[in-house]
Amino acid sequence: MAALFVHSIQTEWIKRKRTLASxxxxxxxxxxxxxxxxxxxxxxxKLPERYQAAEFWENHFRNAWQSMVSLLLPMGIILxxxxxxQMENRNSTWKQLHTTPxxxxxxxxSKFTVxxxxxxxxxxLFTVGIVLSAVVPAFxxxxxxxxxxxxxxxxxxxxSAYYFFFSLPIVAFQYxxxxxxxxxxxxxxxxxxxxxxxxxxxSWERIYVFPYSYGMIHLxxxxxxxxLVAWSMGWFTLFFVAGYLLYYYRKDRT
Amino acid sequence: xxxxxxxxLTYRYGPDKVLDNVNLVxxxxxxxxxxxxxxxxxxxxxxxxxxxxRMQEGAIHIFGQSMPVHRxxxxxxxxxxxxxxxxxxxxxARENLLLYQKLYRCPxxxxxxxxxRVGLARTGSKKAGQFSLGMKQRLSIAIALLHSPRLLIxxxxxxxxxxxxxxxxxxxxxxxxxxxxLTVLISSHLLAEIERLVTHIGIIHKGRLVFQGTMDELHMxxxxxxxxxxxxxxxxxxxxxxxxxxxxxxxxxxHLVLPDLPSEKMAEITRQLVARDIGVYRIEPxxxxxxxxxxxxxxx
Ligand SMILES: Nc1ncnc2c1ncn2[C@@H]1O[C@H](COP(=O)(O)OP(=O)(O)O)[C@@H](O)[C@H]1O
Ligand SMILES: [Mg+2]
Numbered sequence: 001m002a003a004l005f006v007h008s009i010q011t012e013w014i015k016r017k018r019t020l021a022s023x024x025x026x027x028x029x030x031x032x033x034x035x036x037x038x039x040x041x042x043x044x045x046k047l048p049e050r051y052q053a054a055e056f057w058e059n060h061f062r063n064a065w066q067s068m069v070s071l072l073l074p075m076g077i078i079l080x081x082x083x084x085x086q087m088e089n090r091n092s093t094w095k096q097l098h099t100t101p102x103x104x105x106x107x108x109x110s111k112f113t114v115x116x117x118x119x120x121x122x123x124x125l126f127t128v129g130i131v132l133s134a135v136v137p138a139f140x141x142x143x144x145x146x147x148x149x150x151x152x153x154x155x156x157x158x159x160s161a162y163y164f165f166f167s168l169p170i171v172a173f174q175y176x177x178x179x180x181x182x183x184x185x186x187x188x189x190x191x192x193x194x195x196x197x198x199x200x201x202x203s204w205e206r207i208y209v210f211p212y213s214y215g216m217i218h219l220x221x222x223x224x225x226x227x228l229v230a231w232s233m234g235w236f237t238l239f240f241v242a243g244y245l246l247y248y249y250r251k252d253r254t
Numbered sequence: 255x256x257x258x259x260x261x262x263l264t265y266r267y268g269p270d271k272v273l274d275n276v277n278l279v280x281x282x283x284x285x286x287x288x289x290x291x292x293x294x295x296x297x298x299x300x301x302x303x304x305x306x307x308r309m310q311e312g313a314i315h316i317f318g319q320s321m322p323v324h325r326x327x328x329x330x331x332x333x334x335x336x337x338x339x340x341x342x343x344x345x346x347a348r349e350n351l352l353l354y355q356k357l358y359r360c361p362x363x364x365x366x367x368x369x370x371r372v373g374l375a376r377t378g379s380k381k382a383g384q385f386s387l388g389m390k391q392r393l394s395i396a397i398a399l400l401h402s403p404r405l406l407i408x409x410x411x412x413x414x415x416x417x418x419x420x421x422x423x424x425x426x427x428x429x430x431x432x433x434x435x436l437t438v439l440i441s442s443h444l445l446a447e448i449e450r451l452v453t454h455i456g457i458i459h460k461g462r463l464v465f466q467g468t469m470d471e472l473h474m475x476x477x478x479x480x481x482x483x484x485x486x487x488x489x490x491x492x493x494x495x496x497x498x499x500x501x502x503x504x505x506x507x508x509h510l511v512l513p514d515l516p517s518e519k520m521a522e523i524t525r526q527l528v529a530r531d532i533g534v535y536r537i538e539p540x541x542x543x544x545x546x547x548x549x550x551x552x553x554x
Contacts, residue, residue, distance in 0.1 A: 007356040014353060018344050087342070096340035096397065099304045100357040101329040253306045254336070 008102055008110040016114065021083040025122045028076045032067050033129030040137040047137060047144045056147045057134070058155060062219070064130045069163060069215040070199075076122070077170050078191035081115060085178035085187075095254040108179075108244050115171055123160050130156075162225065166214035169235035170194075173211060176243030211235040255318045257282045257405050257437040258303060263312035265298055265461075272298050274461040276312070280439055280454070282404075285431045287452035288441040289548065295461040296441040297337055300409045304334050316405065330358070332405045333398035338414065339390040340397070343383030347374045347393050350382055351400055358401035365400070372396045372426060388419030392426060399430075406430070408440045412447060427451055445548045457551055464551045475547055482520070484510040485536030492532050499523065511540055 016022050040047060050056065088094045097107060131151065138146045173194070177187035194212045207213050208223055214232045217223055258280040265273040273295045280286045290296050301307040303314050305325045314321035316328045341350055351365045369375040372392040377385070382393060391411060398406055411427065412420045424447075431438055431451050442448045448455075455472055457465040465472065484503070486492045489510055496503045496512070501523070503510040515523070520537065527534050 004357075004359065007359065011353040011356050014349065015342060015345070017349075091340065091342050092338055093340040093342060095301075095306055095336050096334070098306055099329055099332075099334045099336075100354065101326045102357060103326065251308045252301075254301060 004102055005106050005110065008106045009113050012110045012114040013117065015087065016084070016118070019083065019087065021080045021118070024076055024080055024083075025118050026125065028068075028072050029122050029125030030129045031072065032064050033126070033133035036064055036133040037136050040133070041140060044137070044141050044144065047141065051134075051138060051144055051147050054149060056149050057152050060134050060147075061130055061156060061159065064126075064133065065159070065163065065219060068126065069219045071195075073122075073163070073167060073215065074170055074191070074195050074212060077115075077119070077167060078174055078188060078195075080118060081171065081174040081178050082184050082187045082191075084111060084115065086184050089182050089184075092254075098253040104248055105244070108247055112171075112175060112240075115175065119164065119167065119171070123164065127156055127160065162218055162229075163215055165229060166218055166232050169211040169214070169232055169239060172236050172239035172243060176239050176246065179243060179247050211239075255282070256280060256315070257284075257317060258439060259315045260299065260303070261313045261315075263299065263302065263314065265295075265302060265307070265310050272461050273302075276458065276461070276463050277466075278456055278463065279466065280405075280437060282317075282437050283435060284454045285438045285440070285452045287445075287448040287455045288439060288458065289445055289448065289455060290441075290443060290458035292443050294443075294458045296443075296458060297409055299458070300334075300336055300407055300439075300441060304332065304336065304407060305329065306336065330401070331403055332407055333401065333403035334407045335394050335398045335411060336407070336409045339394040341382040341385075341390055341393055344381055346379055346381060347377045347385075347396075350393060351396060354397055354400050360401045364402070368396045368400050371399065373422075386419065387415050388422035391415060391419060391423050395423070395426060395430075404435070405437045405439065408438065410441055410443065412442070457548065459551070472547065481514055481540045482512040483536065483538050483540045484512055484534070486510070486527065487533040487535070491530065492527055495526060495530060495532070496523065499526075509536070 050059075053059065088097065098104075134147060138144045170191075174187055174191055177190055181187060198207075198210055198212045198216060201207050201210060202213070202216065208217060208228060208231055211232075214228050217228060218225070256279055258278065260276050260278040263273055263276040263278070264271065276295070276299060278288070278299065288296055288299070298307065302309060303316065303321065305321060305328070309322055317331060319328050321328060342353075345353075347369060348365060351368060352362075355362055355365055366375065369377075372395055374389060374393055374396065377389070382390065385393065395408070395411065398408065408427075412423050415423060427440070428451065430436070440448055440452065449469075452469065454468050455465070456463055465475070483506075484492065485508075489505055489508065493503045493505070493510060496510070501512060501515070503512050505511075524534055524537070
């Protein structure tokens with residue numbers, strides 16, 4: 001059974017080959033680093049000083065994550081999840097997938113696992129991009145020396161892990177919607193509404209009740225991590241289980 | 255043990271009863287044609303049998319196992335093609351099969367074997383989305399065949415194809431149905447399409463099974479429901495004389511159709527017709543072609 005589950009994940013991984021979703025990961029990972037690099041090259045005046053700051057890498061990291069957390073990551077999740085379901089809808093392959101000899105739970109889990117793999121892939125490439133976007137200006141510009149501070153890998157890993165866990169409610173809710181509705185626009189529209197709502201409500205003192213808000217709250221450092229992690233895991237569990245039940249009890253699996 | 259058996263299968267979409275007490279029996283090793291006009295309930299039946307629709311009333315057994323209960327074991331032993339092709343358009347033929355090779359856990363040599371079998375071994379890096387309709391359908395059949403199933407369920411495999419696609423698929427089916435030990439359940443809305451392929455037939459109309467039996471039994475029905483065809487040079491005169499004898503004749507395409515009559519009666523009538531100078535040039539049993547039987551069954 002375990003081997004079958006691994007095979008099931010492999011098939012989902014093969015399916016994303018050459019798809020738009022697999023390109024989204026690359027584009028999403030390098031978009032911000034490229035912009036940051038270009039801005040630094042265009043306005044190098046303050047760089048020599050900034051590169052020698054004690055917390056250079058922490059600042060550089062947060063700076064890069066800003067656009068990622070508030071816009072690119074949720075948008076990327078919304079698109080990637082939608083595209084994954086859309087691939088089965090458009091090719092009318094659900095009926096074939098649902099007549100393969102595997103538990104429905106495997107199908108639900110393996111698709112979700114592949115989405116998470118893609119997110120991990122995005123985070124790793126993004127980290128590479130962040131490092132490059134600091135190294136390249138130092139390499140190109142004579143006046144700028146390499147950062148004095150060594151790369152704080154533990155900090156990068158811890159922060160990335162937070163962003164990963166804080167994105168899980170978004171992945172799970174989009175997944176629930178994408179499996180429920182054949183029309184691609186419904187999960188897309190709902191996801192955008194959730195993003196906008198987060199921004200509109202962001203100054204509210206209890207914004208942490210809102211499932212799409214945790215990445216941004218963490219970025220701004222507005223609340224301590226512990227209750228945020230609990231809220232985030234709570235929403236994730238709710239969406240993930242509800243999504244599975246809705247999927248499992250579908251009358252028509254074609 | 256039957257390959258597939260439905261007992262009192264009934265299904266409703268909302269208030270509409272689309273299957274009404276369907277008792278299908280498909281014996282192992284047979285090629286079963288599941289025939290019915292569009293909307294008769296063929297796809298609904300096959301979706302229930304493959305677990306794509308949730309059962310409401312009745313039962314389905316495949317190789318003795320009950321459908322929703324032993325879903326996974328059953329799915330291992332059947333190959334399916336339900337309605338339109340199910341292919342990942344951005345993947346090649348080989349990649350499409352690779353997915354199922356992993357899920358059915360069959361030897362990877364089966365991929366090449368099956369591609370050769372359906373004549374798609376040399377499509378290389380061409381994506382399934384660029385295939386012709388006939389090729390897409392052949393690849394769909396390859397998916398159904400990949401894991402060497404004991405029962406093949408094909409729902410209207412030639413539907414929606416262009417003429418050359420129909421020929422390609424028909425050739426492939428002919429070759430498949432000759433295979434030892436494989437049971438095939440194939441649906442169609444055209445009798446002519448499957449007539450020469452199948453050994454058994456079930457006819458469904460408005461959700462009810464109106465006929466089930468061997469092709470021979472269907473041919474018997476053809477003889478029973480026929481009559482005699484009389485060709486004369488004076489149909490009106492002949493009809494008049496026949497009605498005097500208490501026989502009702504119906505004109506059809508310039509001939510007369512009579513009910514079946516005993517030989518001596520027919521001889522008597524011929525003598526009388528000739529005596530009245532009505533030329534008789536043809537007396538033959540009326541051939542009801544199968545299409546006509548199908549229409550008759552469906553219209554009853
Ligand atoms: N998803 C659905 N919702 C409502 N009615 C449906 C649905 N699918 C099929 N039907 C109806 O069920 C009947 C049987 O359909 P189907 O099994 O597809 O017939 P066939 O395959 O013989 O052409 C038809 O009257 C059709 O309109
Ligand atoms: Mg149909």
